[in-house]
Amino acid sequence: MHRTANRPASVEAHRDKVRALLAPLAARVDTVPLREALGRGLAADVAAPLDLPPFANSQMDGFAIRSADIPDGGAELRVVAPVPAGAEPAALRPGTAAPIMTGAMIPAGADAVVPIEQAVPDSFPEPEAAATVRLPAARAGTFVRDAGSDIAAGEPALAAGTFLGPGQLGLLAALGLTEVPVHTVPRVLLVTTGDEVVEPGSPLQPGKIYDANGTLLESALRQAGVQVARTGNSADNPAELADLLHRHAPEADLIITTGGVSKGAYEVVRQALADHDVEFGPVAMQPGGPQGLGSFDGVPVLGFPGNPVSCLVSFEMFLRPVLAELFGSPAPRTVLRARLAEALTSPEGKHQVRRGTLGPDGTVRLEGGPGSHLVHALAQSNALVQVPVGTAALAEGDEVEVWIL
Structure with missing residues (x-):
């Protein structure tokens, strides 16, 4: 039976729940050749089997x-x-x-x-x-x-959880290794919902919009090294959505839905998961407040909001950091401090995430307003501007934390 939380959770508390939900998946390990390990996360510590260089x-x-x-x-x-x-x-x-x-x-x-x-x-x-x-x-x-001046035999070479890029794989090759243990890539079932949503390329009738969420989230997930299967858009029919999930859940490690998680009259995800262990409730964040989290037929479920910017912000704030921490992939976002090129206001009781462009002079210019529908502003951005809870306003020149996209 799904649960409803009325009191908003903090961003950190909800991220902790996502981490706990997905932690069991991190125990799975594959051993792959070095050439297949690019972009994967190292699953075990690696010690140097020899001196590097091996001779003076x-x-x-x-x-x-x-x-x-x-x-x-x-x-x-x-x-x-x-x-x-x-x-x-x-x-x-x-x-x-x-x-x-x-x-x-x-x-x-x-x-x-x-x-x-x-x-x-x-x-x-x-x-x-x-x-x-x-x-x-x-x-x-x-x-x-000198022999061993780079690394001596027996010393730690790479720690478990390391993101394997060219430099890391080059080190393993220099140490004579041909294969490496990596975390198994999670398989995600991505389901977008809404009677108003149609696939790009279809005729756009009055009251309809094209589905941006599917492409947006699939791209973000694939960029993060995750396998993605899409079912296409599901209409606002709880029985049909539940049947779709029953059919595809056995092939997934994680189910992600978009839309249908708020408190409106036609929240199809909440209705379809009514008999499952899923909690729906607000997070003190703008955009991306409504969230769902739990399991469906034993498969972890994350329910993201339906607006496109809310979807991506939810992924960046909750799922991407947890994937990096548990699986070593993707690499964590670069976090910098920058100065605002303009003033902003924020709901004091929420963590606001604004889109912005970080310039070479170390200032960040906001792109669009705080609205969760501003896809064009999102496309113009190269950073997420973090405005913490308790901040009602910031002036031009004030320092903020930015995550580089």
Whole structure:
């Protein structure tokens, strides 16, 4: 039986409920090749199986030397066989210098590299030529990358929950790993509702609007790395919606509905879920106040409001942060501080989320008003401006928190 909450919940409290609802899904793990792990969340800590770099190597093209062989005024040394990258060199004898390439292994006995630009002559001799080179003094360790200087064997490489981008996958490859444990990608069933809603491309009759929510939320979910199945729009018929959900729920890890969660006369989602463990109630947030949360046939359900901006704000405030926290994907939104380019007002008892454009000068310009229907203003925005509970007004130049979209 669904429940109705009359007292508005805080944004944080509702997000906590979403986290608790989805937490069991985070236990599922897939092991995939590195090339398939891009954009996924790491499901277990990874320790370095070897030193990186695995051997001391040269940071420069130059001459490998024994620092003790060269006094402060410099010295003339005999040039021996060069050390190319990928070769295992012979030990360096006293009084000699070995031409060495960037990344090549430091010979045993050598403890420094003198860059080729500092040598006289400043070029490498022919490999077979008997040659000498004059080099300045260099301290031990100069232009030498020690074994394990990046990461030592056994040290933590990546923590569970890390978002796997190119840099993280490059590290795993450098450590010799070929596969990685990642969280299983959740499967979302997305259902839009409303008699007034028709699919884009259909004739638009009086009183009808095109469905923006399906495309808006599907795009946001896919961008977050989630698998999405859409059923098309459901009319305001509770029995039909309940039947649709019964048929598709077994294939989903999460059901998301849009519309039909307020207190009006034709709230189809509330009616269709009347016999299920779902709570409907307000969150102290504008836009996106009406919310639903619970389960249908054992599958978690989130009921978002029907206005397009409310849908996206609900996703950004409640679901996206929880996906990042539990599954390591998507990467968390970048949070910055910026100064308002104009004044604003906000309901003092609600957390207001405004759309805005953050400029290179560190100021954020509001796009449109606070209305939940302003899709064009949303499309012009690159940030969400966070106005916390208890703030009735802010002046031009006041500092605010912004989430980069």
